[in-house]
Amino acid sequence: MYIEEYLDVFISGLTNGSVYALMAVGLTLVYGVSRAFNFAYGSFYSLGGYFAWVLMVYLGLSGGYLMVLLMAVPFLIGFGYVTEKVIVAPLRKRSDWEVKVMMITLGLALFLDNGYQVLFGPRMKSLPPIMTGAVELGPIYIANQDIMIFVLAISGILAFRWLLNNTRIGMAVRAVAQNPIGAKIVGIPKNRIFAATFGISTVMVGLGGILLAQKYFISPMGGWDILVKSWVITAFGGMGSIRGGLLAAFILGMLEAYVGYVFGMTWVLFALFGVLLATLAIRPQGLMGKWG
Amino acid sequence: MLRVSHLTKKFGELVAVNDLSFHVAEGQIYGIAGPNGAGKSTIYNLITGYHDFEGEILFDGTPIAGMAPHKIAQLGISRTFQVPETFPSLTAAQSIGVGCHFGDSEAYDQARVDEIIAFLDLAQDRDCMADELNLLGKKKVMIGAALATRPKILLLDEPMAGSNAHEIRDLMELIKRINQEMGVTIIIIEHFMKVLTELTQKLLIIDAGARIAEGDPEEVIRDPHVIECYLGEEYADNS
Amino acid sequence: GDVIKVGVPLAMTGPYTDTGDNYWKGIKMAIDEINADGGLLGKQLEPIRFDTQEFAPERVMQGADYLVGQEKVDSVHAGWAGWGQDVRAYGKYTAPFFADDGSQAAVDVFKEDPEKYANIFQLTDTDINQATSMFNVLMALPYEYPNKKVVIINADDAWGTGVGDTLETKFKEAGWEVALREVVPYGTREWGPIMTRIRRIKPAIIHVEIVSAPEVITFFRQFMRTPTDTILSYGYSIVPREVVETMGKEADGLIGEVPTAMPTPEAPTPEAQAWVERFTEIWGHQPQAGSWAAYSGVKAWAAAVVAVGDEKDHAAVNRHIATVGYKGETGWWKWDEDHVMRGGGDVPFGHYQVQDGEMVTIFTDPPTRPYKDYKFIKPRWIK
Amino acid sequence: MDWKRMSGTMALIYGVMALMPLFVGGTDHLMHILIMCLIWAVVASCWDLIMGFAGIFSFGQVAFFVIGAYASAILALTFGIHPLAAMVLAGVVAAAIGVLVALPCLRLKGAYIALVTFAVHMILEPFLKSDMGRAIGTGGSRGILTIPPMELFGITFGAGDKVAVFYAALVLAVVCSVIIMLVIRSFWGTAFLALKDSAGFAASLGVSAFKYKLAVFALTSFLTGLAGGFYGHYIGMLSTRMLGIDLFVMLMIMLVLGGIGQFPGAILGAIVTVTFNEALAPLGTYRPMVLGALVVVLVLALPDGIIGLLRNLVPGRGAAEPAVAESTAANAGGQG
Amino acid sequence: MLTIADVNAYYDQFHVLHDVSCEVHEGEVVVMLGPNGHGKSTLLKAVCGLLDRVDGTITYKGQDITGWSTEQLVNQGVIYIAENRELFGDMTVMENLKLGAYAKNARKKEKRNLARVFELFPRLAARKKQLAATMSGGEARMLAIARGLMSNADFLCIDEPSLGLQPNLRTEVFNIIKEIHRQGKSMLLVEQNIPQIADLADRVYVLEEGCITFQGSAEEAAADDRLKEIFLGM
Numbered sequence A: 001m002y003i004e005e006y007l008d009v010f011i012s013g014l015t016n017g018s019v020y021a022l023m024a025v026g027l028t029l030v031y032g033v034s035r036a037f038n039f040a041y042g043s044f045y046s047l048g049g050y051f052a053w054v055l056m057v058y059l060g061l062s063g064g065y066l067m068v069l070l071m072a073v074p075f076l077i078g079f080g081y082v083t084e085k086v087i088v089a090p091l092r093k094r095s096d097w098e099v100k101v102m103m104i105t106l107g108l109a110l111f112l113d114n115g116y117q118v119l120f121g122p123r124m125k126s127l128p129p130i131m132t133g134a135v136e137l138g139p140i141y142i143a144n145q146d147i148m149i150f151v152l153a154i155s156g157i158l159a160f161r162w163l164l165n166n167t168r169i170g171m172a173v174r175a176v177a178q179n180p181i182g183a184k185i186v187g188i189p190k191n192r193i194f195a196a197t198f199g200i201s202t203v204m205v206g207l208g209g210i211l212l213a214q215k216y217f218i219s220p221m222g223g224w225d226i227l228v229k230s231w232v233i234t235a236f237g238g239m240g241s242i243r244g245g246l247l248a249a250f251i252l253g254m255l256e257a258y259v260g261y262v263f264g265m266t267w268v269l270f271a272l273f274g275v276l277l278a279t280l281a282i283r284p285q286g287l288m289g290k291w292g
Numbered sequence B: 001m002l003r004v005s006h007l008t009k010k011f012g013e014l015v016a017v018n019d020l021s022f023h024v025a026e027g028q029i030y031g032i033a034g035p036n037g038a039g040k041s042t043i044y045n046l047i048t049g050y051h052d053f054e055g056e057i058l059f060d061g062t063p064i065a066g067m068a069p070h071k072i073a074q075l076g077i078s079r080t081f082q083v084p085e086t087f088p089s090l091t092a093a094q095s096i097g098v099g100c101h102f103g104d105s106e107a108y109d110q111a112r113v114d115e116i117i118a119f120l121d122l123a124q125d126r127d128c129m130a131d132e133l134n135l136l137g138k139k140k141v142m143i144g145a146a147l148a149t150r151p152k153i154l155l156l157d158e159p160m161a162g163s164n165a166h167e168i169r170d171l172m173e174l175i176k177r178i179n180q181e182m183g184v185t186i187i188i189i190e191h192f193m194k195v196l197t198e199l200t201q202k203l204l205i206i207d208a209g210a211r212i213a214e215g216d217p218e219e220v221i222r223d224p225h226v227i228e229c230y231l232g233e234e235y236a237d238n239s
Numbered sequence C: 001g002d003v004i005k006v007g008v009p010l011a012m013t014g015p016y017t018d019t020g021d022n023y024w025k026g027i028k029m030a031i032d033e034i035n036a037d038g039g040l041l042g043k044q045l046e047p048i049r050f051d052t053q054e055f056a057p058e059r060v061m062q063g064a065d066y067l068v069g070q071e072k073v074d075s076v077h078a079g080w081a082g083w084g085q086d087v088r089a090y091g092k093y094t095a096p097f098f099a100d101d102g103s104q105a106a107v108d109v110f111k112e113d114p115e116k117y118a119n120i121f122q123l124t125d126t127d128i129n130q131a132t133s134m135f136n137v138l139m140a141l142p143y144e145y146p147n148k149k150v151v152i153i154n155a156d157d158a159w160g161t162g163v164g165d166t167l168e169t170k171f172k173e174a175g176w177e178v179a180l181r182e183v184v185p186y187g188t189r190e191w192g193p194i195m196t197r198i199r200r201i202k203p204a205i206i207h208v209e210i211v212s213a214p215e216v217i218t219f220f221r222q223f224m225r226t227p228t229d230t231i232l233s234y235g236y237s238i239v240p241r242e243v244v245e246t247m248g249k250e251a252d253g254l255i256g257e258v259p260t261a262m263p264t265p266e267a268p269t270p271e272a273q274a275w276v277e278r279f280t281e282i283w284g285h286q287p288q289a290g291s292w293a294a295y296s297g298v299k300a301w302a303a304a305v306v307a308v309g310d311e312k313d314h315a316a317v318n319r320h321i322a323t324v325g326y327k328g329e330t331g332w333w334k335w336d337e338d339h340v341m342r343g344g345g346d347v348p349f350g351h352y353q354v355q356d357g358e359m360v361t362i363f364t365d366p367p368t369r370p371y372k373d374y375k376f377i378k379p380r381w382i383k
Numbered sequence D: 001m002d003w004k005r006m007s008g009t010m011a012l013i014y015g016v017m018a019l020m021p022l023f024v025g026g027t028d029h030l031m032h033i034l035i036m037c038l039i040w041a042v043v044a045s046c047w048d049l050i051m052g053f054a055g056i057f058s059f060g061q062v063a064f065f066v067i068g069a070y071a072s073a074i075l076a077l078t079f080g081i082h083p084l085a086a087m088v089l090a091g092v093v094a095a096a097i098g099v100l101v102a103l104p105c106l107r108l109k110g111a112y113i114a115l116v117t118f119a120v121h122m123i124l125e126p127f128l129k130s131d132m133g134r135a136i137g138t139g140g141s142r143g144i145l146t147i148p149p150m151e152l153f154g155i156t157f158g159a160g161d162k163v164a165v166f167y168a169a170l171v172l173a174v175v176c177s178v179i180i181m182l183v184i185r186s187f188w189g190t191a192f193l194a195l196k197d198s199a200g201f202a203a204s205l206g207v208s209a210f211k212y213k214l215a216v217f218a219l220t221s222f223l224t225g226l227a228g229g230f231y232g233h234y235i236g237m238l239s240t241r242m243l244g245i246d247l248f249v250m251l252m253i254m255l256v257l258g259g260i261g262q263f264p265g266a267i268l269g270a271i272v273t274v275t276f277n278e279a280l281a282p283l284g285t286y287r288p289m290v291l292g293a294l295v296v297v298l299v300l301a302l303p304d305g306i307i308g309l310l311r312n313l314v315p316g317r318g319a320a321e322p323a324v325a326e327s328t329a330a331n332a333g334g335q336g
Numbered sequence E: 001m002l003t004i005a006d007v008n009a010y011y012d013q014f015h016v017l018h019d020v021s022c023e024v025h026e027g028e029v030v031v032m033l034g035p036n037g038h039g040k041s042t043l044l045k046a047v048c049g050l051l052d053r054v055d056g057t058i059t060y061k062g063q064d065i066t067g068w069s070t071e072q073l074v075n076q077g078v079i080y081i082a083e084n085r086e087l088f089g090d091m092t093v094m095e096n097l098k099l100g101a102y103a104k105n106a107r108k109k110e111k112r113n114l115a116r117v118f119e120l121f122p123r124l125a126a127r128k129k130q131l132a133a134t135m136s137g138g139e140a141r142m143l144a145i146a147r148g149l150m151s152n153a154d155f156l157c158i159d160e161p162s163l164g165l166q167p168n169l170r171t172e173v174f175n176i177i178k179e180i181h182r183q184g185k186s187m188l189l190v191e192q193n194i195p196q197i198a199d200l201a202d203r204v205y206v207l208e209e210g211c212i213t214f215q216g217s218a219e220e221a222a223a224d225d226r227l228k229e230i231f232l233g234m
């Protein structure tokens, strides 16, 4: 129809995409790399949000977002690290650890989500806007907030990818995932690496929770939505392939936008899974997956 | 029995098997040797349907191109793996049972399993978890499972690796008996020339996927080219 | 014994916890009041709670079997209760049952066998009538619509579709063009595509019926990026407290509806005003949708029990509620032959506009009339 | 777990269950809980079969359950088929869809199968609510509120007569459990384990992954659908609210508690979980929180579930899991 | 250098090594012979901290290393080259080698060692980008050895270095081992058939049913008829 409308929709596609990308990074890391499916992923997302909320709104701490991020990073890393050490690591020795890890993180999710419910009440919480205003090019309108998310998501993921492929630590992480014994043999502190991976991914999703609070807000059960979306993206992009994840995020984002625009919102989900199935039928390992 | 003609397999730019042709006659023990990475295991992987390929492979006259591994197995082609494969959650007996079932529940008969266990004298570890066996045990279970499928032809990939002289002798006995008592045609990949010269009627040496010599083992291993690219001088001396 | 057991099946966990709380606050308040002045027929009321979680069928049924079947309660006070599933579950028994999910589905089940379901009472009118009321008020607003184009967006649940369908027909009958009808799943946050189309349509009215704060807030904010000259009608979606709490003055101009409402900020009668103050004092915040309805349910039942003189005579109690009704803070509550508390009379639908960051009753309906001297204010985004 | 102990455990569990009505037959509410125990036991066991034994991460079980429930209800309502027949047909419908879902899954690995199957779960709700759904009689977002109860030999197996329903459910559960046990016992069970351990090796022995995956998908979705149909006719109403996260999580917990791939465990898990959950009811808002904590503790404390625990108490071949040894090590060179 | 005293090793309940005692002196190559499945690999695993349950004492350079984690040992200069290679299948040859030099004391020398192993195994140099999982049996073995050498440890535990190697490469590998030995490194080798044992090993142990049944110099071993017959056959 009208060209500028398509542009307009394209922008929302990009916005979706970057939001999804931001959601999924963490999962791509833990699941894509350490192959532990973390059902509590969504709850960690909420954790970040509530942490920020407590600081900024409840305690009314001054210092704005910079301050919050500075405090959130160590908190989240610590939380993730300890969680891994305490509940995931003990299961790793078992041959069926993958299922067990799913189960235990599911329990954790149940615990955390309802913990939030009890602590903070059922109602959603929101954070003050990180940035306001927008860029307007004729009919096209892009909120600065969305631009920020876009930039952060892309740069975050690329940095992270570089880390995995080009640093000794990154290689170690992959090595541990592929062959724990081999990793031990060459002297990689396997347990610490696993825990660290978990910690990092917690930070990523947690920060996501803070940055996305403007759109997704913070609510006890809010994490599930995030978990499912991230999971779809990770798998669609291909386990272990960061680049794939990024691509997937934007493809799905665009799909959502255009299907929503042309056919209506109800069709988005169908279209989404349709495309997913089609892709997997052709490429069982996902868009760019190295392994299943 | 098994006729391979103009077989070629490329992995990217690497040519693993290069326009290779050979024929294995019924009842034969046929040897394949060649440098590491020459393409020996790849040939097996092609015959048993793990990769697609160019060229033609006929088994009893039927082309096996494009068949799934389990279909090929049901034709009567059975194999072992260079790195011993096991079913960690099954016992030795059960693992052999899998082969005996041969893909359908009816085929199972306990007697055969016992017979094979006796044949390989695995009696003492029949109820051991397969992956807790030692190398030799694992190999025997793998061979046992393969035999259980009532193969017409059995492809062995370096069965001797990691065994000492004593065990090698036993294994050679075993292979001879499989060939004679069970009447199974055998192809064997080995790096031990003594084994090949004693065991096989015909020996194929390949390098870089292509044939460099084929024929009577004793002669083949005297072939200067073979010695040069594969056996090495010292080996030639002390063998 | 010298206590009367009262069953309270509400969502105490999961996504419906918030509404559950609202109802519980009303019910608890009523029970405490009754107990404070000597109880009912001299017996204290003892509430027995049951967590309905996500209203899965077997859960609803289990609630009935537990509360009425096992605990032998003499009345059941629910809020959102199962959209018809509850009628079947509690219809098996005789104890009076009050639900507040205002769904035609529930009424249809009732109609199948009014005898059997004689103990079922709805505290609010159906989606259809509420939607009709929303339409009437939209038409009655002191405002000149620039065109006759409307956009209707609703969630894909029973309530959303019910309201959406009704509005669509109403508008069409009135000669309006329904330029866009979107049914959206919960969890929608990015409204770009819809906004794009809205900006082309430039409708005079957009009605959004998604009872979930994040959706309606993001919708409003993204609408406000490049607003059109449109009245934003949120219907029942205005109810989740977060909407005004999060947006405050930002939300000024939105209009919405609440059934069996206690009009605010100034209640219609001194008694009502007193009630609002009592509630605020106890719970520390203004009453929310449902609180008053649930409260009145308990009171209505208590009145009937007193009149009958025996809480165990469920049949008589039910008959009394159905025929006599109950005189509450704003006047008489009358249930119609379908045992539905139809909007109107002394207990009309309240229609609100967010003004200065709070919900203000600007209309009541039926009959459609402005409420006291509160005025509709033209939204700031309309030129 | 050997055949004798398996059947023994099952006989014990169901035997005890069969006696329950003697004690609580009077209270509908408790009978209802028992009935749900049995229904979930079936669903959980099916899930265990496909996930625990076949090693296929199917997350579609709840979906198949709901499909079965709706199918049976619709068949009985719109075509007036006898509920019993409707149930079986519902099973078939579920199985058919199961196979449809399986087809794309067959080439996929763990996580992807989980994704595709869960997709079914996610699509189902919007579908049932959509006009397409309405068209085939799902009642859209209202659900179906008037499902005829099953009537057999003059007995009405409806919400009215819980004891009757209970025994019907017991029969269903026993039948399904026996089927599942036979499958595990048969060569199938071995084939599943073999495929899970080393697909390549299994294939070289003539085992067709395709055949067995397809079969297990069909079977589990059939039984699950059957259970779903039963549920529908018992409760008498259906709504998409069964697809909430609640039930999904509950079933998962049943598996954990019972022990994955520890067959009769799933049954025990179902019973214990439901009872636990009810026992925790007085905690009100705190219930799910405590439940979650329990799961975490239990997974750590008894990794093989209750069955594993029992097995370690009872002398015999211990449930000692082989540690991640060479087995997981990506033993380089696959068939190289 | 390494002393193993009364070591007992288990897999779960399964008792594999019974009071095994042996030692490797500074700059020695010790070869462990023995039939299949009698505990040779287990012994190496025990030394390198890869078993859950090991009783007895193992001392290395005078300090008690019993129960140390593998990574600690690697940083102490003890490296294990596994019988079943334990490569990183989804990583390239290059990455595998780089990871071989993960240990702190190896990082500095990474470049030099890389150059060295490439010159020892030209095949690897030609396949830098190939995924380890797709290497042939022999190539994978070379890679495993090369990865071990990257750690430039001063004590190497090598489990069947010649397993699956072509004849001339096998001799080649033994030469490499001698070469490393000449650089003054010590080694504990597990081997199955070593024609040229005499000029390779300083001392020989025989492990049967988890017990040491023979120990002596290579010459003595070569002289012992029973051993010759069973182990040094071809």
Ligand SMILES: Nc1ncnc2c1ncn2[C@@H]1O[C@H](COP(=O)(O)OP(=O)(O)OP(=O)(O)O)[C@@H](O)[C@H]1O
Pocket: B011, B014, B016, B034, B035, B036, B037, B038, B039, B040, B041, B042, B043, B082, D335, D336, E130, E134, E135, E136, E137, E138, E139, E164
């Ligand atoms: N999937 C694959 N992708 C890329 N290259 C491969 C793949 N499989 C095998 N190769 C290469 O093909 C060549 C032949 O491999 P193959 O396993 O047949 O060697 P081989 O003759 O069995 O050697 P060995 O005696 O060491 O087992 C090797 O160089 C190997 O690296």
Ligand SMILES: Nc1ncnc2c1ncn2[C@@H]1O[C@H](COP(=O)(O)OP(=O)(O)OP(=O)(O)O)[C@@H](O)[C@H]1O
Pocket: B131, B132, B133, B134, B135, B136, B162, D325, E011, E014, E016, E034, E035, E036, E037, E038, E039, E040, E041, E042, E043, E083
């Ligand atoms: N992961 C394991 N779990 C249980 N038992 C094991 C395990 N690995 C090995 N064993 C057992 O321990 C014993 C010693 O095994 P080991 O591998 O040390 O023998 P080996 O001397 O190295 O034989 P090979 O010459 O085959 O390497 C064997 O009987 C084997 O069955």
Ligand SMILES: [Mg+2]
Pocket: B040, B041, B042, B082, B157, D336, E136, E137, E138
């Ligand atoms: Mg090979």
Ligand SMILES: [Mg+2]
Pocket: B135, E040, E041, E042, E083, E159
């Ligand atoms: Mg060994």
